[in-house]
Amino acid sequence: MRDEFDEPQPADIAETTVPAGTAVLAEATATEAAQALEADAPVGARASTAELPLPPGIELWNRDFLTEVANLPDASIDLILADPPYGLGKDYGNDSDMRSGEDFIAWTRGWLELAIPKLKPTGSLYVFCTWQYAPEIFSFLKTRLTMVNEIIWDRRVPSMGGTTRRFTSVHDNIGFFAVSKDYYFDLDPIRIPYDAATKKARSRKLFEGSKWLELGYNPKDVWSVSRLHRQHAERVDHPTQKPLEIVERMVLASCPPGGRVLDPFMGSGTTAVACARQQREFVGYEINASYCAIARERVSAIAAPVAAEPDDSVSATTTATT
Structure with missing residues (x-):
């Protein structure tokens, strides 16, 4: 989750109440957390996002994720797409990236x-990391x-000086792994x-009638996609946000329609x-409540045009928790 910019973190966000039975976001007291857990309720949201709809x-x-993973059934996930802390000391509003070396x-x-036991027999995993730790992570x-690919994300960082004691690093490493050789992969939706x-x-x-000529070619294992600079229309208040173009390619290729994706970070x-x-x-799963609120806002913007009528049978409310 490293990039060439550092942005201030979003401010902490107030607690609120939300409809029961929805996946929601925010922080709460220990008492409120206990109450919500007893009611088997999802976690809460900031006031400005509490009522925003989410797609089914x-x-x-x-x-x-580490404390909640037991709630996910084994062999229930088609694709794990993980962008964890890189072990480089980035500030995510907590100490989640303060580990380094052997501890990381x-x-x-x-x-x-x-995470791995949660994958179906046809499932796969993509993990973002940095070249400093990619050899150890991939070896493990x-x-x-089964290793399928090492993908290099060329972030198209412009030449603007930088280090004078080594070559400037302008890429991230992405490992693509599968449970077995029978992993799901659909090339057609991602052809170029x-x-x-x-x-x-x-x-x-x-070449007449060649599918590859009509639909396009297979993306290579070097993906040249610009990082999200401060003025980018897609950019939100997160220091290492990944481009949707990259993530969507992974989802389309490695998760079947209607399948389920897990993002631990x-x-x-x-x-x-x-x-x-x-x-x-x-x-x-995300431990920073402010980032969760941003995620809900982004997803709800997609849900809003097709939001279903509210379910009258859901009338109870529960207090938001972490």
């Missing part, structure tokens, strides 16, 4: 051990899963169309947005 099948939890590697192995994952000149150059009879909710746009179910 989208769950946003302001809780720590041990923590990473710990959450991966908890290869003892548990050929331009007119290329199609014309391949107009010989040999939800951040500002980009994976939730991708799932809402592409009609996949989603469950995400």
Whole structure:
């Protein structure tokens, strides 16, 4: 979750009450948390987002994945898409990225051990990381899963000086792993169309009717997609937000329509947005309540045009919790 910019974190957000039976966001007292847990209620939201609709099948939890993972059934997830702290000391409004070295590697192995059993036999996992720790993370994952690709995200960082003692780092590493060789993968929704000149150059009879020529080519394992600079229309108040273009490609390729995606470190909710746009179910966890509120706002903007009529049978309310 590293990038070339540091932004101030969102302010803490007030507690509120929300309709029962919805996936909601925010912080609360220990007493309120206990009450909500007894009622088996999802976690809460800030006042300005409490009533915003979420699409069916989208769950946003302001809780720590490591403490809540036991509530997820094993073999229930089609795709894990994880963008955890990178171990580089970034400020996410807490100390979640203060681990480094062996401590970080041990923590990473710990959450991966908890997450991997949640995958279906056809499931797969993408994990973002930095080159400093990619070898250790990938080596560990290869003892548990089948490695499919190492993807390099070229963040298109402009040349503006920087270090003078080594080459400037302008990429992130992404590991793509699968439970078995029978993992789900659909190339067609993510094909990149050929331009007119290329199609014309391949107009010989040999190429007539070729699916790859009509629909486009397979994305390579180097993805050149610009980072979200401060003025980018997609940018929200999160220091290491990933572009929707990248995340949506993963969702379309590796989760079947109607399938379920898990994001253990939800951040500002980009994976939730991708799932809402592409009609996949989603469950995400994030310990920062402010980021959860941002995620709900982003997802609700997609849900609003198709929001269903409220269910009159749901009339009770519950206090928001963490």
